[in-house]
Amino acid sequence: MDESGFTTPNGLKETVVCIVGLGLMGGSLALALKERTAGLLAVDKDLSTCWNATEKGVVSQAGDDLALVNKANVVILATPMRVLLRLLDEVAAYLKPGALLLDLGSVKQPIIDKMNRLPESIRAVGGHPMCGKEVSGFAHADAELFRNAPFVLCRSERTTPETLVLVEELVKAVDSRAIEMDAAHHDRIVAAISALPYALSAALALAAGEQAAEDPLTWTLASSGFRDTSRLAGSGPMVMADILLTNAPAVLASISQANETLAALAGLIEQGDPVALHAFLSRAQGYRHEWEEATQIL
């Protein structure tokens, strides 16, 4: 029993987990958690995905009825942001007292705001695993997706120390690294390192695509540089629209900063000053190297 009077399962091995949303993230989490819990259930609106996941033995039971969460100690919401925000209004009616709610949403402040308004019988933690792919759906789920990824955890007013211990065990079980931080802080950072790369990638795909529409040789010459820089543009537009809209102020600030940077770069090219241009580009290279050193990837 913790201070709120509910029994926390004695570790993941005694916990029944229900994942709501078997897309890329939820599906990958299901694969990574397989055989590490006392039971793995899933809710997904698509019944063929449910059938697929049970048939493959990834989960023991799956269906499109949210009431299934009533069988779980830990419920993980792994849907796009818009659905997530709606589910946070609906799911409380089905949860058993003392159940722990974790979400995987990419923007945290709107989630935490909703978690703070949940009934006091529910415990809730915000989560955001910093991993992904530009493809979506259970078909692309990958048990290794979470390996070595930072997994942000944000406390809500419904977070007790015991719930954090259990969630941290879950994060460790999928080989991610838990990093606790404030929701607003998280949202500012992901605007710069996740939403902005996507926005720039989409801008590139649109600019090059419009040129290719008039000149098909454009695609013939596009090579590894275009491939990597435009990769994120392949992400699902529904998921991405939700992320951009629910984190609008921070995302707009990041896009505006990038636009100013591009305008400054254009100015240096127009001036034709190789020394000033070299200094500008060296600063960009320096930051990229700084990140490489910070993550020890080369």
Place this chain on the structure above:
Amino acid sequence: MDESGFTTPNGLKETVVCIVGLGLMGGSLALALKERTAGLLAVDKDLSTCWNATEKGVVSQAGDDLALVNKANVVILATPMRVLLRLLDEVAAYLKPGALLLDLGSVKQPIIDKMNRLPESIRAVGGHPMCGKEVSGFAHADAELFRNAPFVLCRSERTTPETLVLVEELVKAVDSRAIEMDAAHHDRIVAAISALPYALSAALALAAGEQAAEDPLTWTLASSGFRDTSRLAGSGPMVMADILLTNAPAVLASISQANETLAALAGLIEQGDPVALHAFLSRAQGYRHEWEEATQIL
């Protein structure tokens, strides 16, 4: 003997090749051409690179004196753009009559303009292999770099049919695919699929880097999306400054188009209209998929 009265070597096997500039591109070409020519020489201003390349048996002779090109039937200029343009003024004095000049510069119109003014005893073709890495120098040279890459060839007024046949054999020998096109056409395309990805990548590195300077957790959360989108920002600033400056009009047009696209995206986020935003992002995704289909990479 071709129509200009010079003897074209009977294929690559009878050709002595001299590569000027043993950086990533020249070094990789040397590795890829090893044992496919009658002799492989190199000129590089850095004597330790010359020593390295001969010691490893990549070339039979290397030095910092441009006069070495006099021993070759085919001279390949593989330096950054600025040096390349200077070399095109200087190299003619050392070439033997009938020698074939090929360059690997990333911008073609200024090169072709200079080639057109070479003595009539010299034959010259512009080239641009569409491959690269964000690292530079002979230490990173890779015999496989050219494999399956498009290799643009641009005719100059010094290009004869026979020279094109020999250059195409060389392109095939390194497993690239020759694509002939007009220099101005090439320069418009690379602005969109090569310079623009670099400019966006640099803008991302600068925006995220400035945030990271104030908040080190920024780097901790930066993951695969940031990694791929910022990869090109790691490119050598000297080489890139040359590319941006020598192709300024087309590069500025591309940056300006990207700026407008980003402003349009920001407008849709501000309006908060999920349907219009979804349509915008779907168009970007569609173009990315179009490129994937065009190159059959998935």
